Amino acid sequence: MKTLTPGEAQTLLERHQAILIDVREPDEFAREHIQHARSIPLDRLKDTLRHWQAEGNKTVIFQCQKGARGEMACQIAAELNKLDNISNLDGGINSWKAAGFEVIGTDKNASTLPIMRQVQIVFGVAVLILSLLSYMDMSLALPVLALLGAGMLLSGLTGWCGLALLLRKMPWNR
Numbered sequence: 001m002k003t004l005t006p007g008e009a010q011t012l013l014e015r016h017q018a019i020l021i022d023v024r025e026p027d028e029f030a031r032e033h034i035q036h037a038r039s040i041p042l043d044r045l046k047d048t049l050r051h052w053q054a055e056g057n058k059t060v061i062f063q064c065q066k067g068a069r070g071e072m073a074c075q076i077a078a079e080l081n082k083l084d085n086i087s088n089l090d091g092g093i094n095s096w097k098a099a100g101f102e103v104i105g106t107d108k109n110a111s112t113l114p115i116m117r118q119v120q121i122v123f124g125v126a127v128l129i130l131s132l133l134s135y136m137d138m139s140l141a142l143p144v145l146a147l148l149g150a151g152m153l154l155s156g157l158t159g160w161c162g163l164a165l166l167l168r169k170m171p172w173n174r
Contacts, residue, residue, distance in 0.1 A: 001074040002087040006099035009061050009089050018059040021045075022093075023073045027115050027168075032105040034063065034096055042069050042076075043159040049082050063089040063096070118167045123148060 004012070012018035013036065022029050022037040029039040040048050042064075060083050062073035070088040077086045089096065097103055113121075126148055134141035155161040167173060 001071065001078065002085075003090045004061060004087045005090055006096045006101055009063075009087075009096075010099075010101055012059055012061070016058075018061050018087075019055060020061045020063060020089075021073070023062055023064050023069050024093075025114060025116060027173075028065065031114070032093065032103045034093060035102065035104050037063065042073055045073055045076050046080065049077055049080050052082050057085070059085040059087055061087045061089055064092045066092045066094050112172055115164050115167055115173070116161075118173075119161060119163050122163060122167070123152065 009018065009020070013020060020034055020037040022033050022039050023042040023045060024039075025041055026039060029037075033039070060077065062070040062077070064070040064073070067088060067090055070092055074086050074088050077083050091098070093103060112118075127145065130141045130145045130148070134145065151162065155163075
């Protein structure tokens with residue numbers, strides 16, 4: 001896997017020698033993204049790449065927020081052996097902005113937290129409160145904790161998160 005600086009990536013994009021794929025979640029992409037980036041969330045990448053049609057000899061640059069998911073995307077692409085020239089944008093969109101390059105923001109709710117962060121906060125608060133209740137011998141707390149754990153396991157195994165779907169419908173996320 002090759003890592004590109006924002007300047008190197010910008011040069012390839014300006015010369016039409018690269019395709020930029022943003023592997024962040026749709027709400028993160030809507031908040032801000034690099035011009036001409038294609039949104040393919042990491043959890044959908046494998047299926048998308050299986051049907052990928054090569055676009056000449058272009059470098060495919062994966063990009064996320066800080067670089068970790070972009071690196072995972074490069075590993076997925078390498079495992080599928082579908083792309084010849086793959087790279088990760090070093091530092092993701094954060095380093096792109098730090099280098100002074102522009103991003104496009106389309107989300108009118110840019111001040112809200114990403115959905116997955118909201119899920120983490122809700123689960124964290126619920127586990128904390130239920131753990132404290134369990135410590136105080138509240139018998140209902142342990143089964144509810146077990147249900148929360150089962151929900152997290154289901155989410156991790158399937159990529160489907162009911163809490164994320166619910167939070168997307170909340171007034172502050174509309």
